[in-house]
Amino acid sequence: MRGRAGRAYARGVHPYPDHWEADIVLADGGTAHLRPITPDDAELLRAFHSRLSPETIYYRFFAPYPKLSARDVARFTTVDYDDRVALVATIGGELVAVVRYDRVTPGEAEVAFVVADAHQGRGLGSALLEHIGAAARERGVDRFVADVLPENRRMIGVFVAAGYTAQQSFDDGVIRLTLDLAPTATTEGVMRDREHRAEARSIARLLFPGSVAVVGASRSEHSVGRAVLRHLLAGDFAGPVYPVHPQAAAVAGVRAFPSVLDIPDPVDLAVLAVRADAVAEVVEQCAAKGVHGLVVVSSGFGEAGPRGRERQEELVRLARAGGMRVVGPNCLGVANTDPAVRLNATLAPDFPPRGPIGFFSQSGALGRAIMQRVGLRGIGLSTFVSAGNRADVSGNDLLQYWEEDPATEVVLQYLESLGNPRKFARLARRLARRKPLVAVRSGGSSQGVPIGHAAQALSLPDAAVTSLFQQAGVVRVDDITQLFDVAQLLAYQPLPKGSSVGVVGNSDSLGLLAKDACLRVGLAPREPVDLGPEAGAAEFERALGALLADDAVDSVITVFVPALAPPGADVAEAVRRLAAGADKPVLASYLGHQGLPPELRVPGPGGSAGRGSVPSYPAPEDAARALAHATRYAAWRRRPEGRLPELDGIDADAARELVAAALDEGVERPGEAEVRRLLACYGVELWPQRAAASAEEAAAAAGELGYPVVVKAVGEGPWLRFGGSGVRADLHTAEGVRGAFTAMAARLGPGAGLAVQRMARPGAATSVRAGQDASFGGVVSFGLADVTAELLEDRAYRLAPLTDADAADLVRSVRAAPLLFGHRGAEPVDVAALEELLARVSRIADDLPEVAELELDPVLAAPAGAAVLGARLRLARPVGPRPDHGPRRLRAPY
Template identity: 60%
Template sequence: MPNETDRRPLTLINVEPHYPAHWEADVVLSDGGTVHVRPIRPEDAGILRDFYSRLSEQSIYFRFFGPRPRLSDREVALFTNVDYVDRVALIATLGTAMVAVVRFDRLDRQEAEVAFLVEDAHQGRGVASVLMEHLRAAARERGIKTFIADVLPSNSRMMAFFSNAGYTARSRFEDGVVRMTLDLATTETSREVTMAREHRAEARSIERLLTPASVVVVGAGREAGGIGQTVLRNLLGADFNGPVYPVHREVRAVAGVRAYKSVSAIDGDVDLAVVAVPADGVLDVVEECAQKGVKGLVVVSSGFGETGPEGRVRQDELVRIARAHGLRVVGPNCLGIANTDPAVRLNATLAARLPGRGRVGFFSQSGALGTALLQRVAQRGMGISTFVSAGNRADVSGNDLLQYWVEDPATDVILLYLESLGNPRKFARLARRTSREKPVVVVKSGGVTQGVPVGHAAPVLGLPDTALSALFEQAGVIRVDDLTQLFDVAQLLAYQPLPAGPKVGVVSNSDAMALHAVDACVAAGLDPCPPANLGARAGAADYRKALAEMDCRVDAIVAIYLPPVPGDAAAVAAELVRTAKETGKPLLATFEGRMGMPEELRVPGEGGDPGKGSIPSYPAAEEAVRALAHVVRYSLWRGTPPGAPPEIGDVDTAGARAVLERLLASEEDVEVDATELLACYGLRVWPSEPVSSPEEAVAAAERLGRPVVVRAADPETSHRAGTVRLGLSDAGGVRRAYADLAERLGPEVPLSVQRMAPQPAVQTVVRVVDDPEFGAVVSFGLGEITARLLGDEAYRLAPLTADDAAALVRSVRAAPLLFGRYGYPPVAVEALEDLIVRVGRLADELPGVARLVLDPVLVGESGVSVLGARALVRGSVGPRPDRGPRRLS
């Protein structure tokens, strides 16, 4: 067993300062296992020799073009001593062993020779592809733009690897070898290849956790009610379809099952380990599980990040050790995981009661709340496919589950209870893709405080909660306010088809309830038809007739059945089920005030659980309509083509980057005039000249052309009322305006003269914030003081499609002022949307722009006029979130 010094984090001590520690990464391979990627070091000579000794003759021959039984001391020194600039080597390690190495040697300023070597036992796991991504990133960082590889003609596997890497590749045969040339520039194909590999790897890592063939419970105590024994009993009670091994160092049996003194003492293979020992013993258990070949860990033990800094160090070490040995970790401090598939029947949780089989995948970060959530699902009669409680979310996260569920044939609807977002930009990317296939419904806690629970390996988000909601909407995510709404929406999505539009029919045996339903539809933005009021004594025949007449003109039906005296409920229910089946339109009910999936409204599914076509019921019509409104908005989003950022002809990205380099005189952030940057993206800022006397103001007006405005030059001061004088068409007016403002504002406030933009116009503001977690976010709002005070601002992630820009403009509450309402003339909204698309592209392409404000942007009848633009430019620029080679956070 390794001692404590063996578990220290992989931080380098006593090495040259140029060692690129930021190249280190934990990565997931195509089979779901993990390895650690890092630059090679001189002290790796021993593991390099061991690695080489395990290679086959063929692997050595393909690498060195001839036999080489062993490496000489000189070769070992050469391979392990690199300068990390012209000679770079990255290795993949599993535990303490090297399993692969990739290197480049610079040939000239922009070209380098590349070579790979992967241990035979680990070939086919995707090690080479992930090392290629990391080596490419390192090469680009060092100015390398092209890789050259000489490959033997018989090495078809390596030639196929280079050809399928996604980069522009060329090959030619000379001197008995195939010389392959790879252009390392990012292409759409290379990006798609990387994302596809990431998806397969992360999905497979979750599949390994949820479909184990065997489970060990470490810490299964003798006392009933203990955490370990509870998990063990739940595994046995669910009739897990495989062996279950309790581990206890002192007893021979737990809950009637033979116990083992250690994981290593177990006779057979073990796929999944549930760890329920005290926190200070968990690391030893992880080491033991790694040596046994366990593929995944569920750590239900507490005492980690949630306890403070010391626990956080223990938590980080847990993840480091697990990943170094190829394991993913659920938890710690979690409820566990479950899979209701009859071929698995896994209940590795602390919840004794699981819902039945269903089509809903459920992820919860909260362990304590997870039990209550599962109970709510079961109480409603809903089923689930799989369940994961991530606890402190130290490793496995909601992003991993999205990768798995998007293609899981057993899952149709995805529910997420989130307390934090570890990689928000990646979440937005994955959610947008997933939502095109399956609905994603989210409850995000901390909406008011934006707080993150203690122990979560996630930052506090810098954006307001309204921005988070807007970004969810852009990704097609259904965000609901509370847990009741989460399940209200889920039961509709899980059992009924999506509505084609917002037109809603209401049929009811209560006039009052019908009126409530119609009012709720209007309030939720739906289009209700006049309700069919059947009267208190309405029976199945009355519902049949009303539903038949209503079907042809609605997209969804809300049926209300609340008889004042007992009636033939079963017959009415059968009529509702028949109608839903025949019409193929969503039908939801308020059936006797019941909640969930009443037996009378069910269509039998797998194992007697509700199947497709079952009708969900809600205690009140307003709750049914609220759920329907969420689903209608999602259906309309899903029916809109995804689009792509439009092609813009007059954009000079290279010129913009040159402007940035010139503006960055040091590593300090600096605020600059953004006129030059915007010009590179086809956006003109109206010229403005600072002035310090009435005579200078008159001269500036002559140069710019009258009419002009005289205004406060300071952006903050200019937002105050009375700081601008408009429509000055003669020298006398300019002098008087200057004197008036100078007296009003004082000598410390600078003034400027600017040519007056066309009037009438609506004043707006366009901003960019490069959020540390989300990346570039574009916001839009009106510039009037009232709109600013109310925070009437909308947000979208950059880059933006034309539809994104249109939605952004229409999302603010004051948007009607742009479309000819309330006495305002209609303005050139198309020109405004074009400006927003261009700003979004600038934001996406220039990570050096930390903040950009276009204020004001006047939108007139014939176009837009940008009157002011300032940018905060970063002195040092790191990689954008969710960019670069694959890596685990």
């Protein structure tokens, strides 16, 4: 990293821009480091230019240019980070690409880039263009112009594929491209697609290695390195395995090598099981060897205190600089059950059977228990990754991979922390439209982060995180048992089409338990079909067949517990056969078994369980709970994705000017007039009110506003809630206003501020909040505006900006929502007006990161319209980049 060193080369008001530095994933899954150029790069630039082919040099300079002069080098490496900017990409300490712009007018700059021949086609050009474009916008450049030779199709392709609005002209044998740098949905889509492909490829390189080296493979039978080596060999890994030991000639009967560099053949994956203080040297050797990825099972890093944290940062920096991704440190390892690989590079001896489930776990200790539980339940995994301290490879990377992996149909995640929660929500929402994603989020009550994890604690309450998971379609469960209960249903049975549940069994009491359990979790059970304790296969087949044929039944829970006689396999065979041909899910509580018992298992590849296998649960309540999760997920997937509504009356530029002016003047809490103007920029009307210092001023204000009016206290406090003691409503005369003002002033004291406001139509008082969260970015929440709702934390949350579907779902997600829809004969409110208000407020949160907190309270939702009666605003300058915004980059180790 060059941040601190680069500060010495500051020019004018622009010091070395540390925040432009970034690690990126390339199109083939490798990594590179991007940073601004400095004069210290003179020798690197000379060496870079000397490696360029004559054709590449000609394309860049339009003439032969075999050598850079000292004057050229000084000019290219000395920039002001404003009118002249250059970024370089390095891999393994070698400069491999350069991009630069030179401003020609206040809003326009010429741009050019060159990539080393050996690294062309890896996506460096497009990544450099993304980052130089972001830097240019930051410095006030709106357009790039680029002169390109017609035969330089690769460079033309990079510019055209960037997604920017482009124009082309041809003059004097040169194509001139003009690029409008304003971000658009197209440019963001292009960037996200490249990120997706690159990160997915980087994970594939880890999970499909052609060869594996185990560094630290000790001769001691009980050492960590020896365990990984033993499990690789026992799993019958398809490629060569190379133990690395400084003295041993062989380990576990396999030829060993003193170092990675001594291995004569290519190494794709290296598992590091050496002391923490020796890891950095091994990483450098792996980079020199051309290793594609690292799995670091060694401990003694972030979890070991400040020194370990420094080691962890160094590990990631060295690995990425060498073109490698890192799983770990302090992790269990990775596994891939694909028959073409058979990779068990973990500390767990239990190699899971082949199956449709991808599993990501952060906890190494828990990961071993998970691997054991998979086998005991009879379910199968496609791939498994334990990330440990998760310093580099994270759950988000795995989501990118599993989305496209045909072998993975269900994704499970055990999350102890979230490194980039907004990116997680974005990726999860896309994945969940195709494949179920089930997650356990530990630490919910404390929102803490385990020691050593490269992540920050979440500031939002756990209820908000659950709400945002729901928005993304994530099935959130409470523990590992529920995780597998839901997984075995989603992985082997079809999704339910509705909430109606049929129950059939040979025990009346267990049938009633199943019905009650379904009711508790929000399902709609039918009366249980009790076949009696003596029922056999024929009775089960008739009853279950009737339920499966009934279009009014969406799912079936079957319960079988033999009364006296030993159980026969004929009942299980009948259930399995009927379920295999059904288009609705069948669950069982069969003899108290948990998982996929052999009697209910449909044979799959390699003897593992196949699609159509019937999941069994120890008790009917467990089956009902798993079915409820699957039913809610299926309903989410059936709902339209929604679109960003077209809202008139929005002037985002004017709003930005208002916010910038306020912050320039040091105003963090603008007054009512400024808040009114800001809201008006987004088509939101703040109900008019007048401050009053005396009873006469209050009466005069009422006359201006028009009767009826309210007199209310302004400021903070629970008495200001709608209907609280800080409001006197329904005042129709000047005398009434004077009396209310005098009484409230006497009760609240001389320091209380009072105002007069025109009275809105009666309705339901609600509360809308928006602002910036350090982890999730722009967030909008909704709830009823009363103390009871606040006490019960009855609020729902969504990420901004809201689609029309998000806004509709947000209103309906609070427990008190029936009060808005005509509860107990009340007149329904104008929900459409509430949804539009939420959409407009969400645009504020998305457009203006300076809006730290915005509260509209109360918002009175009437049968016709919604009136914003109060608003409070806090502004703050953003610190650091917004979550999941800007050009693609890997997150920092901390």
